[in-house]
Amino acid sequence: KKYVYVWNKNRVEGNSKMKDILGGKGANLAEMASLGLPVPPGFTISTEVCKYYWDNGRKFPEDLKSIVEEAMTELENVTGKKFGDNKNPLLVSVRSGAAVSMPGMMDTILNLGLNDESVEGLAKLTNNERFAWDSYRRFIQMFGDVALGIDHEKFEEALNEVKREKGVKQDLELDANDLKKVVELYKKLYKEEGKEFPQDPMKQLWIAIEAVFGSWNNPRAIKYRQINEMDKQGLLGTAVNVVAMVFGNMGEDSGTGVAFTRDPNTGEKKYYGEFLTNAQGEDVVAGIRTPKSLDELKSINPKTYNQLLELMDKLEKHFRDMQDIEFTVEKGQLYMLQTRNGKRTAAAAVKIAVDMVKEGLINKEEAVMRVKPADIEKLLHPLFDPEELKNAQYIGKGLPASPGAATGKIVFSADDAEKLAKDGEKVILARPETSPEDVGGMNVAEGILTSRGGMTSHAAVVARGMGKTAVVGAEDIVIDLKNKVIKSNGVELKEGDWISIDGNEGKVYAGKIKTVRPEGLAGDISELLEYADEVSVLGVRANADIPRDAKVAREFGAQGIGLCRTEHMFFGPERINKMRTMIVSKTEEQRKAALEELLPFQRSDFKGLFEEMEGFSVTIRLLDPPLHEFVPESDEQIKEVAEMIGISEDELRSTVKDLEEFNPMMGHRGVRLAITYPEIAEMQTKAIILAAIDMIKEGKRVQPEIMIPLVGNVKELTILKESIKQIADELIKENNVDLEYKIGTMIEVPRACVVADQIGAEADFFSFGTNDLTQLGLGFSRDDYGKFIGDYIEKGIYEKDPFQQIDREGVGRLIKLALDGGRSANPKLKVGICGEHGGDPDSIEFAHLVGLDYVSCSPYRVPVARLAAAQAAV
Ligand code: ADP
Numbered sequence: 001k002k003y004v005y006v007w008n009k010n011r012v013e014g015n016s017k018m019k020d021i022l023g024g025k026g027a028n029l030a031e032m033a034s035l036g037l038p039v040p041p042g043f044t045i046s047t048e049v050c051k052y053y054w055d056n057g058r059k060f061p062e063d064l065k066s067i068v069e070e071a072m073t074e075l076e077n078v079t080g081k082k083f084g085d086n087k088n089p090l091l092v093s094v095r096s097g098a099a100v101s102m103p104g105m106m107d108t109i110l111n112l113g114l115n116d117e118s119v120e121g122l123a124k125l126t127n128n129e130r131f132a133w134d135s136y137r138r139f140i141q142m143f144g145d146v147a148l149g150i151d152h153e154k155f156e157e158a159l160n161e162v163k164r165e166k167g168v169k170q171d172l173e174l175d176a177n178d179l180k181k182v183v184e185l186y187k188k189l190y191k192e193e194g195k196e197f198p199q200d201p202m203k204q205l206w207i208a209i210e211a212v213f214g215s216w217n218n219p220r221a222i223k224y225r226q227i228n229e230m231d232k233q234g235l236l237g238t239a240v241n242v243v244a245m246v247f248g249n250m251g252e253d254s255g256t257g258v259a260f261t262r263d264p265n266t267g268e269k270k271y272y273g274e275f276l277t278n279a280q281g282e283d284v285v286a287g288i289r290t291p292k293s294l295d296e297l298k299s300i301n302p303k304t305y306n307q308l309l310e311l312m313d314k315l316e317k318h319f320r321d322m323q324d325i326e327f328t329v330e331k332g333q334l335y336m337l338q339t340r341n342g343k344r345t346a347a348a349a350v351k352i353a354v355d356m357v358k359e360g361l362i363n364k365e366e367a368v369m370r371v372k373p374a375d376i377e378k379l380l381h382p383l384f385d386p387e388e389l390k391n392a393q394y395i396g397k398g399l400p401a402s403p404g405a406a407t408g409k410i411v412f413s414a415d416d417a418e419k420l421a422k423d424g425e426k427v428i429l430a431r432p433e434t435s436p437e438d439v440g441g442m443n444v445a446e447g448i449l450t451s452r453g454g455m456t457s458h459a460a461v462v463a464r465g466m467g468k469t470a471v472v473g474a475e476d477i478v479i480d481l482k483n484k485v486i487k488s489n490g491v492e493l494k495e496g497d498w499i500s501i502d503g504n505e506g507k508v509y510a511g512k513i514k515t516v517r518p519e520g521l522a523g524d525i526s527e528l529l530e531y532a533d534e535v536s537v538l539g540v541r542a543n544a545d546i547p548r549d550a551k552v553a554r555e556f557g558a559q560g561i562g563l564c565r566t567e568h569m570f571f572g573p574e575r576i577n578k579m580r581t582m583i584v585s586k587t588e589e590q591r592k593a594a595l596e597e598l599l600p601f602q603r604s605d606f607k608g609l610f611e612e613m614e615g616f617s618v619t620i621r622l623l624d625p626p627l628h629e630f631v632p633e634s635d636e637q638i639k640e641v642a643e644m645i646g647i648s649e650d651e652l653r654s655t656v657k658d659l660e661e662f663n664p665m666m667g668h669r670g671v672r673l674a675i676t677y678p679e680i681a682e683m684q685t686k687a688i689i690l691a692a693i694d695m696i697k698e699g700k701r702v703q704p705e706i707m708i709p710l711v712g713n714v715k716e717l718t719i720l721k722e723s724i725k726q727i728a729d730e731l732i733k734e735n736n737v738d739l740e741y742k743i744g745t746m747i748e749v750p751r752a753c754v755v756a757d758q759i760g761a762e763a764d765f766f767s768f769g770t771n772d773l774t775q776l777g778l779g780f781s782r783d784d785y786g787k788f789i790g791d792y793i794e795k796g797i798y799e800k801d802p803f804q805q806i807d808r809e810g811v812g813r814l815i816k817l818a819l820d821g822g823r824s825a826n827p828k829l830k831v832g833i834c835g836e837h838g839g840d841p842d843s844i845e846f847a848h849l850v851g852l853d854y855v856s857c858s859p860y861r862v863p864v865a866r867l868a869a870a871q872a873a874v
């Protein structure tokens, strides 16, 4: 096996396709070197070594040592410097990097190779004593923190002590002598911690390499992988990149920065970035000084600026995606230190995908894959209610680091955030800045507020990745961790007080503000979803019972209604008593009379749905729930209804009691109601057909589909079908119209799956009611499974909540069985899914894979489902 891959001006061994073994950073460094970009030379120790290390009780392959030494010699030769040399020392960075980017999880050590002697040599060689000692103190600090686990705050304290003594605030105000003092203090600190600072560069290198590989399994990294469900991706580990140092801390003509080829926040096509002069490494991200915008680089050093833009263009074209790059300028000379596909907000993801299609950079299939279904969902997420916002108490402003609107109780630590969130509280995590230890708390918070740092600070990057609302760098807001208060503008907020943050504008408000959903789809999203519709095979319909929902569904791009639950139509104030009367009727005549009164309501309800969905299929399910759900309950209701039908209250009470069931979910419901009380189904059929006839008479198109729930035996269907057909055909003939309608069944009882060939021979369509099919298939009561499902998931019995994501190997097989049976009997059978799963991306993929015709979900999920359907097809 090859363990080490080098890149330098003479040869490059890796490329961007080798992320699995070189990690993202190493693979792209190699790629950039191949492209002829100015990348300092170096080599990557592969992720396979990391795996070996952990598989073999933290031991390295035997020959690794000599291979790394060879690579170091090659690095010396191409740089003309010598590792450990006193006059012209080669310094390197030791950088981690897994195949999937894990921001801030594993730290980098810079300036490795310095020691008490070579620091002097470096000072002489560069004629820059301050620079040499700044590099040295940074190295000692990072090495102590990252490799030896000395608390980095202790280093900060030592540094602050020297600054205090001198009466200065900024690191930059320290001169070479001050920095020497810092080095002394740091060394003292090592002693106090019982650690040794190795003077031998080779020793330094191996300790650092081992620390990087070791960090693969530190609690932070493990937690990050857990949160992001990365454990199934089969990652081998992290790679280690050893890179010759270039220096941004050599003076005002040097600096370091990060840049994006497009705005990661809005997606706008404009260069975007931040940099600091006379700085090194992560100074920009750490929020030590407030960084400058790229535009300022233009005025400071136009040549470097132009070169940077040129290289950024080149990288974006090459990788055909928005790039997030890290660069350093050493005395006016530009170096690229990293490039990767940039993280972006949901809005930016959509805009960039659409723009790149228009620019001809990517095709529609690729565009569709560039946006996560969850991103679409986020974009339809709440904003602050404009009315409440008018009266909100504004307390300050920061950078709009991650969009959205969030309101919650203030907490000051990640631990508190996790504790409160566990109790179901909504929290906003407020910190001066965040670090990787806070990721768990950030994940459960509604939003994140920091008082320091820029758009590329840890808080900003992580929040964007998580899709959390964040406001960062709100400098006029004091976040006092010690006293657990936030002070700003004369307002003081304590822990547990409500606060609201607006990630679109960066504004912060005291108190709780209601959030609202944006309406409809606009601009880029609707364009992207049009691409999605072109790409996908599976149709997307909506579950909607009333015209208003149907309208929303259409606006979101639903192609029809997959499920209209008619029972919701019986609850209106004028209707419910008629419904109750119908239910407790003693005779068929009484029942028919009550139903006759309900008919006009249903007819106009259906008409409204047909109108909103003109030209699309509308599937209407006949009454499904057990009758006891509608019966009068309170004394007052009993009295009213008893009077209406002219029986005593006691008699009514006993009728109601008779309707009670031990297990209503498996009781007298669905098609069983229609078998015992055919007149209910008859009335509903009439209402549907009459409403459809009304449409036709108005010259409108209509495609009604009558759906019979809970069929388990084909005879249930044949009995109902006969009566529906008779009524419908008669009405159609009477009215002399040309109307086509379909009769189909829900498939939600396991028996129906088994005898689907029989049912398919009689039905025009199947719609899988996956909620009931899961309930009956697993034998998990929908109303009770919450008690044990947590343990089931924890123990890995089911991977996900089977009511949210289709249990492919169980319920999925039932679906497959039913589909094969049904289509064998009726090749034209239309088949879809309704129920919660219709909006779940994984279940949608399943629906596509088994060859269903459509999924149906709630109106607000339609956009997500459209994208998921397209992704399943790519
Ligand atoms: P991360 O994975 O946290 O981004 P990196 O390995 O990219 O860590 O290192 C962080 C920063 O350190 C880089 O952005 C760059 O500024 C600096 N850095 C890393 N290697 C070098 C090097 N060889 N010369 C100069 N700066 C470097």
Ligand code: MG
Residues within 6 Å of the ligand: 103, 104, 105, 106, 107, 108, 282
């Ligand atoms: Mg970092």
Ligand code: MG
Residues within 6 Å of the ligand: 326, 338
């Ligand atoms: Mg980096």
